[in-house]
Amino acid sequence: GNSVTQMEGPVTLSEEAFLTINCTYTATGYPSLFWYVQYPGEGLQLLLKATKADDKGSNKGFEATYRKETTSFHLEKGSVQVSDSAVYFCALSERLRNDYKLSFGAGTTVTVRA
Amino acid sequence: GAGVSQSPSNKVTEKGKDVELRCDPISGHTALYWYRQSLGQGLEFLIYFQGNSAPDKSGLPSDRFSAERTGGSVSTLTIQRTQQEDSAVYLCASSLSGGKGYTFGSGTRLTVV
Numbered sequence: 001g002n003s004v005t006q007m008e009g010p011v012t013l014s015e016e017a018f019l020t021i022n023c024t025y026t027a028t029g030y031p032s033l034f035w036y037v038q039y040p041g042e043g044l045q046l047l048l049k050a051t052k053a054d055d056k057g058s059n060k061g062f063e064a065t066y067r068k069e070t071t072s073f074h075l076e077k078g079s080v081q082v083s084d085s086a087v088y089f090c091a092l093s094e095r096l097r098n099d100y101k102l103s104f105g106a107g108t109t110v111t112v113r114a
Numbered sequence: 115g116a117g118v119s120q121s122p123s124n125k126v127t128e129k130g131k132d133v134e135l136r137c138d139p140i141s142g143h144t145a146l147y148w149y150r151q152s153l154g155q156g157l158e159f160l161i162y163f164q165g166n167s168a169p170d171k172s173g174l175p176s177d178r179f180s181a182e183r184t185g186g187s188v189s190t191l192t193i194q195r196t197q198q199e200d201s202a203v204y205l206c207a208s209s210l211s212g213g214k215g216y217t218f219g220s221g222t223r224l225t226v227v
Binding site: 044045046089096106 | 118145147149154155156157158159162164167170205207209211212216218219220221
């Protein structure tokens with residue numbers, strides 16, 4: 001079945017540091033790939049997505065590129081802020097009738113210190 | 115409503131008791147999903163509703179878990195005879211048909227003592 005493996009945390013960084021969270025996937029077909037973020041005390045929010053190979057998703061300074069050859073979708077940000085402290089989840093979509101369900105990685109907790 | 119609303123936000127229950135968790139999706143969203151977020155294990159798909167079709171229950175972990183959706187809107191997830199391993203955050207999401215506009219609620223944190 002489809003699955004997602006992401007880098008284990010927790011990750012602690014200083015402000016303005018470079019952040020990378022690795023994500024690899026196993027899937028049949030060509031799923032869409034997502035990064036979701038969960039800020040403290042809040043619900044899951046879509047951060048970015050990519051729907052086909054070589055697509056780059058970007059939002060709030062974060063980027064991730066859909067790499068079919070390495071089955072990866074690593075999340076990067078060049079200069080993190082304290083407000084980026086959150087749990088980050090990599091996910092892929094699986095077709096479910098006319099909709100899709102999401103298969104998530106275990107989540108990576110990121111803490112950014114001032 | 116403006117977002118997906120879940121209640122209660124926190125629930126502590128004794129082992130063996132039944133609990134009901136409620137989800138009120140975004141108005142007009144025909145698809146509704148339940149997920150479970152266990153510590154260190156990411157999110158696990160539980161069940162999916164689409165309109166008046168029979169739900170996809172393939173993710174329910176045992177027959178103690180059930181869910182219903184009344185009138186194509188509000189959904190209730192019921193856990194019977196709760197066990198300690200049921201402790202988790204239960205998340206509801208809704209979307210327009212076709213998977214567009216997938217939105218999560220803030221979840222219900224269930225603690226079984």
